Amino acid sequence: xSLLIVxxxxxxxxxxxxxxxxxxxxxxATYITLSASQFLKSSNLVSVVGEDFPEEHIxxxxxxxxxxxxxxxLEGKKTFFWHGRYNQDMNSRDTxxxxxxxxxxxxxxxxxxxxxxxxxxxxxxxxxxxxxxxDQLHKRPKLVVLDTMNFWMDxxxxxxxxxxxxxxxxxxxxxxxxxxxxxxxxxxAARAILKMGPKVLIIKKGEHGALLFNDKExxxxxxxxLEDVFDPTGAGDTFAGGFIGYLAQTNDISFENMKRAIIYxxxxxxxxxxxxxxxxxxxxxxxxxxxxxxxxxxxxxxEIPVI
Amino acid sequence: xSLLIVxxxxxxxxxxxxxxxxxxxxxxATYITLSASQFLKSSNLVSVVGEDFPEEHIxxxxxxxxxxxxxxxLEGKKTFFWHGRYNQDMNSRDTxxxxxxxxxxxxxxxxxxxxxxxxxxxxxxxxxxxxxxxDQLHKRPKLVVLDTMNFWMDxxxxxxxxxxxxxxxxxxxxxxxxxxxxxxxxxxAARAILKMGPKVLIIKKGEHGALLFNDKExxxxxxxxLEDVFDPTGAGDTFAGGFIGYLAQTNDISFENMKRAIIYxxxxxxxxxxxxxxxxxxxxxxxxxxxxxxxxxxxxxxEIPVI
Numbered sequence: 001x002s003l004l005i006v007x008x009x010x011x012x013x014x015x016x017x018x019x020x021x022x023x024x025x026x027x028x029a030t031y032i033t034l035s036a037s038q039f040l041k042s043s044n045l046v047s048v049v050g051e052d053f054p055e056e057h058i059x060x061x062x063x064x065x066x067x068x069x070x071x072x073x074l075e076g077k078k079t080f081f082w083h084g085r086y087n088q089d090m091n092s093r094d095t096x097x098x099x100x101x102x103x104x105x106x107x108x109x110x111x112x113x114x115x116x117x118x119x120x121x122x123x124x125x126x127x128x129x130x131x132x133x134x135d136q137l138h139k140r141p142k143l144v145v146l147d148t149m150n151f152w153m154d155x156x157x158x159x160x161x162x163x164x165x166x167x168x169x170x171x172x173x174x175x176x177x178x179x180x181x182x183x184x185x186x187x188x189a190a191r192a193i194l195k196m197g198p199k200v201l202i203i204k205k206g207e208h209g210a211l212l213f214n215d216k217e218x219x220x221x222x223x224x225x226l227e228d229v230f231d232p233t234g235a236g237d238t239f240a241g242g243f244i245g246y247l248a249q250t251n252d253i254s255f256e257n258m259k260r261a262i263i264y265x266x267x268x269x270x271x272x273x274x275x276x277x278x279x280x281x282x283x284x285x286x287x288x289x290x291x292x293x294x295x296x297x298x299x300x301x302x303e304i305p306v307i
Numbered sequence: 308x309s310l311l312i313v314x315x316x317x318x319x320x321x322x323x324x325x326x327x328x329x330x331x332x333x334x335x336a337t338y339i340t341l342s343a344s345q346f347l348k349s350s351n352l353v354s355v356v357g358e359d360f361p362e363e364h365i366x367x368x369x370x371x372x373x374x375x376x377x378x379x380x381l382e383g384k385k386t387f388f389w390h391g392r393y394n395q396d397m398n399s400r401d402t403x404x405x406x407x408x409x410x411x412x413x414x415x416x417x418x419x420x421x422x423x424x425x426x427x428x429x430x431x432x433x434x435x436x437x438x439x440x441x442d443q444l445h446k447r448p449k450l451v452v453l454d455t456m457n458f459w460m461d462x463x464x465x466x467x468x469x470x471x472x473x474x475x476x477x478x479x480x481x482x483x484x485x486x487x488x489x490x491x492x493x494x495x496a497a498r499a500i501l502k503m504g505p506k507v508l509i510i511k512k513g514e515h516g517a518l519l520f521n522d523k524e525x526x527x528x529x530x531x532x533l534e535d536v537f538d539p540t541g542a543g544d545t546f547a548g549g550f551i552g553y554l555a556q557t558n559d560i561s562f563e564n565m566k567r568a569i570i571y572x573x574x575x576x577x578x579x580x581x582x583x584x585x586x587x588x589x590x591x592x593x594x595x596x597x598x599x600x601x602x603x604x605x606x607x608x609x610e611i612p613v614i
Contacts, residue, residue: 089491184396187534208515211532220529220606225518227494259609293611299527300607302566304600 001142001248003043004114005032006133007123007237008103009053009061009071013083014276016090018230024277025057026082028123028147031234034281035241035268036121037064038289039249044114046070046133048102050078060282069111077102090229091206110136119248122146122167123237127159134166143253145169145244146198147236150176164197168253171202171240186211187218200258202243204236212262214255221262222299224270224292231276235269238281242268267292308449308555310350311421312339313440314430314544315410316360316368316378319584320390323397325537331584332364333389335430335454338541341588342548342575343428344371345596346556351421353377353440355409357385367589376418384409397536398513417443426555429453429474430544434466441473450560452476452551453505454543457483471504475560478509478547493518494525507565509550511543519569521562528569529606531577531599538583542576545588549575574599 012026029047036043042065051073058068083097108129120141122130130146146167152160153176164170170193178184181192190201190213203211207229209222243265247253250260267289271280319333336354343350349372358380365375390404415436427448429437437453453474459467460483471477477500485491488499497508497520510518514536516529550572554560557567574596578587 185533185535187532205515208512209529218532218606219609220532222516222527222529222607225494225525225527226492228492256609260611263609263611297611299525300529302526302563302570304567304570304604 001118001251002116003036003040003119003121003244003248004046004110004117004133004141005029005036005043005066005121005123005241006046006108006130007032007121007125008080009045009047009049009057010080010082012233012277013081013096014231014233015085015096016231017086017088018228019276021276023081025060026233026277027080028125028234028237030061030278031237031272031281032121032123032241032244033061033066034064034278035238035265035272036245036248037066038242038268038284038286039245039264041065042067044070044111044117046108046110046114048072048074048106048108049080050102051075053079067114070109070114072102072109074102084233086232090232093232108133108136118142119244120144121240121244122163123240124149127152127156127163131159131163131166134163143168143244143247145171145240147171147240148176150179153179161196167198169200169202169258170198171204171236171243173204173206173236177201177203190218191215200255202262204239206232206235210239210262210266212255212258217255219259219262221259221266222296223266224296224299226270226273229273232273233277235272238272239265239269241265263293263296264289267296308425308558309423310343310347310426310428310551310555311353311417311424311440311448312336312343312350312428312430312548313353313415313437314339314428314432314454315387316352316354316356316364317387317389319540320388320403321538321540321583322392322403323538324393324395325535326583328583330388332367333540333584334387335432335541335544337368337585338544338579338588339428339430339548339551340368340373341371341585342545342572342579343552343555344373345549345575345591345593346552346571348372349374351377351418351424353415353417353421355379355381355413355415356387357409358382360386374421377416377421379409379416381409391540393539397539400539415440415443425449426551427451428547428551429470430547431456434459434463434470438466438470438473441470450475450551450554452478452547454478454547455483457486460486468503474505476507476509476565477505478511478543478550480511480513480543484508484510497525498522507562509569511546513539513542517546517569517573519562519565524562526562526566526569528566528573529603530573531603531606533577533580536580539580540584542579545579546572546576548572570600570603571596574603
């Protein structure tokens with residue numbers, strides 16, 4: 001099934017306790033595309049970069065099935081750049097520098113050939129930009145997944161509220177769920193957020209796993225306890241890419257299938273953090289993924305006889 | 308199978324965002340006893356209180372199958388008292404006041420009839436006191452579970468190190484696992500701690516569930532997402548009581564059975580936090596427990612076909 005991915009394609013400079021990188025390939029849409037490519041032969045990309053963006057990065061995306069017809073390359077402009085530093089615990093990070101560059105004036109243009117998208121992944125971006133993509137489509141996709149963050153809740157809550165009305169699945173972290181709902185209990189937060197538009201809410205808790213809510217049920221996918229986490233950058237986007245990639249591949253948007261999809265998303269994210277940047281996603285063997293998913297099943301599986 | 312429970316029996320004053328209590332029944336051994344009573348008709352208690360400790364609290368323990376022959380009542384002395392205040396997020400708390408009282412001079416005396424204990428739960432106490440109980444037994448129990456906390460790591464690490472050599476299962480939280488091992492990764496922390504004596508390590512992560520490690524395997528039990536958490540006091544002890552109660556009831560200390568036991572422990576803990584203090588554990592219907600365990604199974608269960 002056709003998947004349209006919208007989000008940033010960017011440069012990241014990353015510092016962790018294990019080392020640091022210069023400007024490497026980053027961006028939500030990049031991670032989503034690479035992760036989804038594990039499930040789909042092709043996907044369509046709407047994004048923007050500057051003329052400083054190297055051809056080899058575009059080739060990497062193409063080699064992972066990305067149709068880059070919707071990737072604007074703005075002449076005389078520079079690519080979005082983020083420089084962050086993770087703290088010792090790897091759970092929190094400080095932004096050292098953000099250069100919006102091309103992102104400051106991003107007007108998404110959806111190519112004609114993408115306008116019948118069946119699956120739409122709106123990666124973390126200004127909510128009004130996410131909405132502009134939705135507005136250009138010929139028809140409502142079968143599934144719309146939107147990822148966002150606290151920054152947009154702080155400064156563009158009205159725009160976000162509008163976009164949320166058109167969304168099937170919202171993915172945010174636990175703190176953002178609390179902020180958006182004003183509820184501390186995640187069960188209550190989910191109930192409140194599901195009244196804002198989304199039919200399904202995914203609460204990402206990083207190393208503590210992910211919760212999947214609809215208005216009747218809750219499901220939990222653990223995170224894999226890992227020997228080392230080298231670089232958490234992109235883990236949430238990789239999760240989202242695996243989630244929607246699996247759904248599009250199986251073309252089944254039932255809640256039961258979403259349970260499986262968040263396990264595949266969690267498995268993909270568990271690979272992402274094992275190396276710097278996108279590196280671990282470049283040549284991931286499908287057998288490795290299957291073994292990891294088996295490990296996820298085993299992590300929580302036990303037979304409980306009635307006592 | 309006979310279960311010996313050692314730990315505090317105490318008064319707690321608790322403040323949460325939902326209300327506060329005056330001196331109510333508390334203490335690790337109290338929660339462990341009440342929780343284990345869901346699985347065992349009887350258990351044996353070694354603890355200490357002052358002459359201010361009301362008969363009705365002792366009756367409550369007796370009514371839950373506790374043999375209180377090892378409960379010292381020190382004349383002219385007062386019962387251990389803890390006064391704590393939970394912060395808005397319910398995940399952190401401040402100690403307002405601690406009155407050690409009888410605990411300051413506690414010399415545990417194991418009654419003759421308890422000295423062949425098959426299951427031993429050493430609740431959180433000074434490590435040398437935990438060791439003194441072990442020293443009085445006629446034979447090594449089939450299973451020894453020890454709970455401890457950061458305070459003993461800070462001030463009595465040598466004593467704790469000695470006690471750990473005699474333990475089968477250690478239960479601590481994630482921060483304590485990091486402190487004890489000097490490793491941030493919980494996988495590495497577990498490996499280091501399993502070299503200190505325990506064959507099995509349980510890392511309690513509160514609202515984020517619990518991890519069970521031996522030297523080959525890891526298993527994860529989620530926490531149940533709850534509508535409201537009224538009072539987290541005693542949740543860890545209730546977890547431990549459910550864990551060892553289930554193991555003693557089934558008399559099976561295999562790792563497979565420990566997986567089931569941490570789900571029962573988690574289920575018991577999920578009840579504990581629904582009301583203040585021990586209240587929710589007083590009259591818990593076995594059917595309620597079974598329904599909660601079923602909900603835990605459902606929370607993580609999905610069939611994943613090979614793709």
